[in-house]
Amino acid sequence: MILVKATPESEAGVIPSAQAFAAMDQYNEALIDAGIMLHSEGLMASSKGTRLRFDGEGITVTGGPFAETRELICGFWLIDVKSRDEALAWCRRIPFENGEEIELRQVFEAADFAVNAVA
Template identity: 40%
Template structure:
């Protein structure tokens, strides 16, 4: 199963996001362990929200909000894409992630499985059956 692992922190702490040399080295070792175990498919750190934008869709239209996102309680600082056997395996790997106390106690790794095509088998089968059913004939 593929999972997205997001590193999240408090929005107020976003400017603390530049890693120290020590933290960079710890993350390098951790990432190498993930790669060597065949777990890590990809991953990157993200620049602060001040350098980004949000596209907001509402019933009345679409708007763009330039960063920083002051209203955000949590911001995503980076991510990995992992291939694991189970959510439990992903949790075990996440628990090994280096921790940087400069960010306080609010550091979170959120793990979310990707949808796979097999997750939609029932929906696709129903759609396919609807397409194959002949339309009712109207005898005039």
């Protein structure tokens, strides 16, 4: 999963330029053409979000916006590749150029939990 970190602009609801949208469309089409795109979405600003904190006794619900922009995400791609190196190669092609940051994380699969399965 490629997580796109939020920026002050994304948190302010600034819509990317038509040029940025076109570049992203080309990137997404390349992912689709390669057969590795599973899903992708952009997320609205945290001001439209809600956090729920579970402490074992109850649930605390807090409405956004949330203060730490660098800890938020504003979008993601879910891709299916054979290796970390292949994922990194695709990440290097993302058409960002204004200080955007991404985080690459591996998603668990059912087989990863087989060791804890009840016999």
